Amino acid sequence: MVSLLVVMSAVRSVFRRFQKLAIVICSILLFAGCTYAPYYANRAAGGGTDAAEGEQHDVPYTVNDSFVMTQDVLRGEGILFTVEHNDKLITLWKDGDVGPGVLGSLVGKHPQYRYEIEVVEINPRSSRIIVNVRVEDIPDEDLSKYSATTRLNLFAKFDQLAAQSPPSGGTPKEGGVNYALLPNEDLKGLAKRATGNEDNWRQIAQDNGLQSPTDGANLPSIWIRNTLLSEPNKGSAGNN
Numbered sequence: 001m002v003s004l005l006v007v008m009s010a011v012r013s014v015f016r017r018f019q020k021l022a023i024v025i026c027s028i029l030l031f032a033g034c035t036y037a038p039y040y041a042n043r044a045a046g047g048g049t050d051a052a053e054g055e056q057h058d059v060p061y062t063v064n065d066s067f068v069m070t071q072d073v074l075r076g077e078g079i080l081f082t083v084e085h086n087d088k089l090i091t092l093w094k095d096g097d098v099g100p101g102v103l104g105s106l107v108g109k110h111p112q113y114r115y116e117i118e119v120v121e122i123n124p125r126s127s128r129i130i131v132n133v134r135v136e137d138i139p140d141e142d143l144s145k146y147s148a149t150t151r152l153n154l155f156a157k158f159d160q161l162a163a164q165s166p167p168s169g170g171t172p173k174e175g176g177v178n179y180a181l182l183p184n185e186d187l188k189g190l191a192k193r194a195t196g197n198e199d200n201w202r203q204i205a206q207d208n209g210l211q212s213p214t215d216g217a218n219l220p221s222i223w224i225r226n227t228l229l230s231e232p233n234k235g236s237a238g239n240n
Contacts, residue, residue: 060208067119073158086118087120091116112137113134131154176223
């Protein structure tokens, strides 16, 4: 009889310990459920992925040249990517700066990001590089930290590469004349020199994918269509 009472007492003691442990576990699960219920609901609805505001950069090169140089910049930065159709690039997912934490790991959170890059034509001699950063499980307030400009300085490095090794197809060699800017000359000065009319700089800028009279300072040459060239200069040497 005494032995039975001892056994029953031990069983009750063990039960109380498991009861307390069960309460603690249930409390943790309840807290996690309250915290991540919106997360799961968002996932079930196809959410969990946010796209930051895209960035773009206009360059005076053909789509093909811009597409190739963008790949060269990514390779130089050690960024792995896949080439898609229609002049698109998608980088591989990379882990975010901050991990998911203990509770985040329990519910399968995985902060990560990648870049989706597309090159589109503005005109036959210029193109636009469009970059979107796509993130998963990264707070909206942190999206700007992952932009291609902030993280990779992508557009500046593209311009540096183009200045060092201008693509051969970036400026057309037919149907007009390629001019090199003189020292301290801008597009207005070139327009005056080559066409006899300073106001033609706007058409020259548009044809070369430029925005202002000073945008062409770092270009190896500026293309001018035949219809703008003044008669004395038309058909003269290709570079003046």
